[in-house]
Amino acid sequence: MPFQKLLYPAAGLGLLFLAYRSFGWPGVAAVGGGLTMWLLLHFTRVMTVLKRAADRPIGYVDSAVMLNAKLKPGSTLMHVMAMTRSLGERLSADNVQPEVYRWRDNGDSTVTADFQDGKLVRWKLDRPAAAEASETAGPTP
Numbered sequence: 001m002p003f004q005k006l007l008y009p010a011a012g013l014g015l016l017f018l019a020y021r022s023f024g025w026p027g028v029a030a031v032g033g034g035l036t037m038w039l040l041l042h043f044t045r046v047m048t049v050l051k052r053a054a055d056r057p058i059g060y061v062d063s064a065v066m067l068n069a070k071l072k073p074g075s076t077l078m079h080v081m082a083m084t085r086s087l088g089e090r091l092s093a094d095n096v097q098p099e100v101y102r103w104r105d106n107g108d109s110t111v112t113a114d115f116q117d118g119k120l121v122r123w124k125l126d127r128p129a130a131a132e133a134s135e136t137a138g139p140t141p
Contacts, residue, residue: 049082059089059102064109068125071113075120077101080113088113 012035019027061067061084070083077099081087088101091112098114098121113123 046078049078052085053081053087056086058087059104060084060086061103061105061111064103064105064107064111064125065127067103067111068123071111071120071123073120073122077115077118077120080120 015031015035016028019031023030067084071080077088080101084103086103088103090099091102092098092100098116099118100112100114102110102112104110107128109125109127111123111125114121
């Protein structure tokens with residue numbers, strides 16, 4: 001189990017304890033309200049990303065090359081979905097690590113990304129051979 005899954009609840013309980021020790025029940029109410037607001041903001045962000053992704057085809061991205069340039073190791077799957085505004089096409093089996101997703105653009109270029117425990121560990125850009133040949137040939141007279 002990742003350490004963060006235990007850290008956030010423990011930090012919340014610690015803040016509530018400190019608020020009670022310092023200010024009594026009004027402090028607990030203030031910290032509880034702040035924690036509730038944080039949870040609601042996180043929930044709203046997740047729902048917004050999923051709503052945008054629901055309006056597009058699965059595994060589609062406007063430009064696979066631009067997605068490849070924007071990806072960074074350690075990015076979450078939710079962050080990548082927010083960048084692409086679509087759900088990735090899942091290539092791995094359920095409950096198997098690493099999770100492998102692919103996004104494709106109109107030119108058949110693809111980005112295949114591997115996520116270990118929800119974090120991006122590696123990705124690969126694949127471009128069709130016709131596009132690579134036309135780029136290396138240069139302009140035609």
